[in-house]
Amino acid sequence: MEVDKILFAPEEIRARVRELAAKINAHYVGLGADSVTVVGVLKGAVVFFADLVRELKLGVEFDFVKVSSYVGTESTREPKLTLDLSGSVTHKHVLIVEDILDTGHTLRFLSDNIKTREPLSVQTATLFDKPSRRENGFVADYVGFEIPDLFIVGYGLDCDGEYRQLPFVASLKTK
Numbered sequence: 013m014e015v016d017k018i019l020f021a022p023e024e025i026r027a028r029v030r031e032l033a034a035k036i037n038a039h040y041v042g043l044g045a046d047s048v049t050v051v052g053v054l055k056g057a058v059v060f061f062a063d064l065v066r067e068l069k070l071g072v073e074f075d076f077v078k079v080s081s082y083v084g085t086e087s088t089r090e091p092k093l094t095l096d097l098s099g100s101v102t103h104k105h106v107l108i109v110e111d112i113l114d115t116g117h118t119l120r121f122l123s124d125n126i127k128t129r130e131p132l133s134v135q136t137a138t139l140f141d142k143p144s145r146r147e148n149g150f151v152a153d154y155v156g157f158e159i160p161d162l163f164i165v166g167y168g169l170d171c172d173g174e175y176r177q178l179p180f181v182a183s184l185k186t187k
């Protein structure tokens with residue numbers, strides 16, 4: 013498969029990440045928080061995570077989780093944690109950072125899971141969102157770009173492990 017069309021250029025992504033960071037900064041200033049634990053969902057969110065945290069104006073702790081894709085048939089719809097947080101988030105503000113929100117099962121599962129650990133607050137940021145694919149009504153607190161139902165790669169997003177390092181986001185030629 014080959015990259016088809018560039019949908020988001022590096023400058024456009026950079027500008028939008030700054031806008032999201034400004035909203036996130038304002039939110040935590042409003043809460044009077046002086047630090048936040050930013051939880052990146054491996055692997056796809058790594059590039060967005062790295063750019064976003066460098067725009068945050070409060071103390072940041074890094075942590076990461078990995079969530080399995082659905083086991084077996086599509087009907088299972090039950091994500092599982094395959095890598096857990098390295099530290100406690102009890103009495104901490106948590107911001108979950110994801111690359112793309114699709115059916116909503118991953119972020120619903122993760123935010124519910126983290127809420128059981130008595131954090132001070134939990135919010136979610138996703139760079140991309142395909143609202144037409146949602147199966148559970150999940151709404152992220154911060155969304156970079158809404159896109160139609162198409163498969164995208166680059167800026168962390170992959171197809172079978174490929175394309176993650178592209179500085180832009182593109183659709184794929186399917187043949």
Ligand code: XMP
Nearest residue numbers: 112113114115116117118162163164169170
């Ligand atoms: P949910 O649970 O919201 O899953 O259905 C979100 C996860 O699905 C993957 N995903 C994509 N990955 N390009 C990708 O590279 C895409 O267009 C795409 N759509 C969904 C991704 O792993 C995300 O974490």
Ligand code: MG
Nearest residue numbers: 054055056111
């Ligand atoms: Mg992902």
